[in-house]
Amino acid sequence: MSKEALRVSNRCPIRTTLELLGGKWKLLILFQLSGEALRLSALKKAIPDISEKMLIQELKNLTDSGLVLRQNYGEVPPRVEYRLSEKGQKALPLIAQMRDFALAYEQAE
Template sequence: MEKEKIFVTARCPIRTTLELVGGKWKLLILQQLYDKVLRLSELKSLIPDISEKMLIQELKTLVDSGLVHRENFGEVPPRVEYSLTDKGKNIKPLIEEMLHFAELYEK
């Protein structure tokens, strides 16, 4: 059975996916959040190459897109936690396929 051809338009599935998770950091952030709730400092330590400014910016984008939930507890000192939304959890198969691709590529 032949797969249906994907036409590149403003709303094609590939472009939509790249808009949501493309870039250097978003998939790494989503991977770290997949099965746990993390604070900003915990994410920063798990992804040491990212600057705090970039991490905050990417988290805001992921929250705005509905993939990540941000919970502010309104405490002093501030306590904010990040977790994946149900939509965000749909990223797992994509991340697993990317890991598989990388393993095959490196052989």
């Protein structure tokens, strides 16, 4: 990759990726949703370190960006499920590469 081919600007692809996927929790949430649609309680169990408030906030951000789809079934008690959209599924290879990098990094120590 040529450094000249990538200018850091407001429309930079790396900046866009960081805005969409950056932060402590977004990639973990996307990874958990990679297998199936999950309810909020199942996501909370899968990522025990995240507070419920932060989980709800990050799910809203991911939904607003089109990476996650929210399905409200309109039942009482409320039943809402989250699943990856097509756009969200495109982040899965990136997550796999990040996992592979971390494993290789840990083995090099």
